[in-house]
Amino acid sequence: MKLYKKYLFPILFITLSFPYFAWATLELELTRGINKALAIALVPFADPQDLKIGAKLSNIIKHDLQNSGQFRVLDASRFRQFPHSSQDVNYHYWRKLGADNLVVGQILPVSENQYQVLFQLLDAVGSQRIIMAKQFSVSKALLRPLAHRISDSIYEALTGVRGIFSTRIAYVLVKRTPGLATRYVLEVADADGHNPHTLLKSTEPIMSPAWSPGGDRLAYVSFEDKRAKIYIVDVATGRRQAVSSFSGINGAPAWSPDGTQLAVVLSRKSHPNLYLLDIATKRLKRLTHGRSITTEPSWAPDGKSLIFTSDRGGGPQIYRLHLGAARIERLTYVGRYNARGSFTSDGEHIVFQHRENGMFNIAVLDLATGRMRILTHAGHDESPSLAPNDRMLIYATQYTGMGVLSVVSLDGKIHWRLPSREGIVQEPVWSPFTV
Amino acid sequence: MKRKIIVVGLGLVLTACGYVGHNGAVSPASTQMAHNGAQSQGLGQQAKISGKNINNEQVARREIYHFDFDRTVLKGNDIAHIEKQARYLAAHPNARIVLFGHTDERGSREYNVGLGENRAKSVANLLRLDGVRPLQIRVVSFGKEKPTAFAHNESAYRLNRRVELRYEDRA
Numbered sequence: 001m002k003l004y005k006k007y008l009f010p011i012l013f014i015t016l017s018f019p020y021f022a023w024a025t026l027e028l029e030l031t032r033g034i035n036k037a038l039a040i041a042l043v044p045f046a047d048p049q050d051l052k053i054g055a056k057l058s059n060i061i062k063h064d065l066q067n068s069g070q071f072r073v074l075d076a077s078r079f080r081q082f083p084h085s086s087q088d089v090n091y092h093y094w095r096k097l098g099a100d101n102l103v104v105g106q107i108l109p110v111s112e113n114q115y116q117v118l119f120q121l122l123d124a125v126g127s128q129r130i131i132m133a134k135q136f137s138v139s140k141a142l143l144r145p146l147a148h149r150i151s152d153s154i155y156e157a158l159t160g161v162r163g164i165f166s167t168r169i170a171y172v173l174v175k176r177t178p179g180l181a182t183r184y185v186l187e188v189a190d191a192d193g194h195n196p197h198t199l200l201k202s203t204e205p206i207m208s209p210a211w212s213p214g215g216d217r218l219a220y221v222s223f224e225d226k227r228a229k230i231y232i233v234d235v236a237t238g239r240r241q242a243v244s245s246f247s248g249i250n251g252a253p254a255w256s257p258d259g260t261q262l263a264v265v266l267s268r269k270s271h272p273n274l275y276l277l278d279i280a281t282k283r284l285k286r287l288t289h290g291r292s293i294t295t296e297p298s299w300a301p302d303g304k305s306l307i308f309t310s311d312r313g314g315g316p317q318i319y320r321l322h323l324g325a326a327r328i329e330r331l332t333y334v335g336r337y338n339a340r341g342s343f344t345s346d347g348e349h350i351v352f353q354h355r356e357n358g359m360f361n362i363a364v365l366d367l368a369t370g371r372m373r374i375l376t377h378a379g380h381d382e383s384p385s386l387a388p389n390d391r392m393l394i395y396a397t398q399y400t401g402m403g404v405l406s407v408v409s410l411d412g413k414i415h416w417r418l419p420s421r422e423g424i425v426q427e428p429v430w431s432p433f434t435v
Numbered sequence: 436m437k438r439k440i441i442v443v444g445l446g447l448v449l450t451a452c453g454y455v456g457h458n459g460a461v462s463p464a465s466t467q468m469a470h471n472g473a474q475s476q477g478l479g480q481q482a483k484i485s486g487k488n489i490n491n492e493q494v495a496r497r498e499i500y501h502f503d504f505d506r507t508v509l510k511g512n513d514i515a516h517i518e519k520q521a522r523y524l525a526a527h528p529n530a531r532i533v534l535f536g537h538t539d540e541r542g543s544r545e546y547n548v549g550l551g552e553n554r555a556k557s558v559a560n561l562l563r564l565d566g567v568r569p570l571q572i573r574v575v576s577f578g579k580e581k582p583t584a585f586a587h588n589e590s591a592y593r594l595n596r597r598v599e600l601r602y603e604d605r606a
Contacts, residue, residue, distance in 0.1 A: 176585075182581075205577060205580035205581060207544055207545070207548075207578075207580060208544070208545060223575075223577065223580070226533070226575060227573075227575055228548075228575065228576075248552070248574065249548055249549070249552055249576060251545050251548055252545040265545065265548075265549075267549075267552060271549075272548070272549045272552065293546060293549030293550065293553070295545045295546055295548070295549055296543065296545045296546065309543065309545070309546055311546075311549075316542070316543070316546050337542065339542065339543035339546050340543040340544075340545070340546075353542075353543050355542075360541065360542070380587070382542075382543060382544070383543075383544070398587070401587065427544065
């Protein structure tokens with residue numbers, strides 16, 4: 001299989017081109033699970049040379065599948081058989097253990113820094129057939145991305161939905177030390193929080209990171225000159241350019257689905273309003289007018305409309321601007337504070353921040369029926385960002401007084417929190433699918 | 436009462452003229468002299484804590500004004516301080532200030548940037564009513580990004596809802 005080759009170069013380039021910081025990586029705590037899940041037995045990959053790599057790979061796959069909420073990974077300490085290929089599998093044994101599916105594999109060193117990894121996904125219950133068999137050849141540095149790639153394959157084969165285990169998140173980390181200037185850091189990490197890399201360090205705030213549709217660039221707001229400016233940074237190279245530095249607010253950049261424009265918020269002409277900025281030509285087109293606060297634009301997947309937050313009706317609510325007709329309609333009617341909305345990729349739902357009885361939570365609205373569901377309940381929840389498969393979202397919340405990130409599934413059934421770091425973590429954004 | 440009417444009247448006139456936004460960059464030194472012919476010094480040479488005497492009035496080089504939740508209304512005590520700043524600034528056209536707007540931690544970040552700007556602009560409007568030139572004022576909103584109090588309670592929220600006035604040192 002040549003799938004790994006597509007991202008071999010970019011990943012290698014990214015891994016080598018960033019300085020590596022020795023901060024504690026984010027770990028995952030499962031806070032709530034679900035009962036009905038596919039039971040899957042992950043047999044530790046056979047590691048004939050005892051490189052410990054087999055166990056490491058299996059462990060990453062286990063965490064990926066468990067955290068999706070759709071799998072119950074059987075406890076490997078109960079296993080008494082360790083097949084590494086389908087011909088060695090005693091299906092009766094695995095059915096008795098309760099497995100619906102079985103993953104077996106092995107890892108073999110090819111040369112000094114090169115490994116061959118083979119795995120098979122088996123159906124333990126029904127036809128007892130091989131659902132999937134794949135083979136990879138990777139360097140040591142690419143073992144972790146490979147494990148995620150295997151998780152994606154297993155997840156997609158068994159659920160029919162594309163996996164998000166090879167995607168990334170960006171977020172802002174705020175470190176306050178008494179007596180020292182506060183430090184703001186823009187970081188990119190794997191979706192499970194590993195491998196954080198710094199894109200920007202500043203003693204002034206960083207806000208509103210936004211992934212380009214191709215997942216190769218981030219737009220963000222930086223106050224590094226004690227004024228707001230919008231920058232675009234190339235994630236792989238770190239090269240950046242300022243694209244919006246007008247007087248007043250330069251905020252809330254949102255990429256058009258074709259990646260050529262940014263919807264931005266400017267107050268240069270008076271009150272904060274929405275503008276379209278052509279990234280190549282820097283030409284500006286004004287979209288909204290009026291004396292309210294109009295902000296937080298977010299594009300519909302077809303690029304024909306934008307939702308945004310505005311207090312034109314009194315308090316912050318979410319509205320939709322249809323670009324062709326220049327028509328604005330209000331979307332949220334429940335509660336007196338609704339903000340920071342974004343679309344699912346089918347354009348049929350929006351997730352947003354919602355306040356009720358003074359508590360801020362994340363909610364999802366079905367645009368066709370108008371039905372709203374509250375997904376979170378901690379009361380300090382904000383900045384929701386959907387995974388590109390629409391199955392879960394990441395958001396910022398507080399835990400024991402510290403700002404942390406949490407993930408919740410859109411059906412509300414699975415919920416997990418990334419533990420506190422050496423600072424406050426805020427404004428998470430989930431990358432699109434890359435590769 | 437009469438003073439309030441005059442203030443409101445001026446406010447209406449200025450509003451009708453439209454808010455002239457500062458163009459972002461700090462302008463180079465103006466060639467205008469102070470009205471009474473006295474030389475104005477570059478602010479860089481001033482003492483760190485207190486400002487210079489003008490008509491026996493001292494102005495702070497840094498001042499903070501607070502706001503009630505979800506309001507941009509200035510409190511009486513703060514208004515007196517702002518008017519004092521206005522008199523200094525009107526008398527020293529080369530002096531420049533920045534108004535930093537802030538909010539408490541509740542609500543969405545970018546909406547709070549808008550709220551912080553509204554607060555800073557209400558101070559700017561009052562200064563301009565009292566004769567300060569738009570060029571002398573720069574407005575920046577940090578929204579909820581730079582709190583000074585970190586507890587998650589009303590006392591902290593009250594301290595964070597503020598506008599900071601700061602004099603900019605001339606390059």
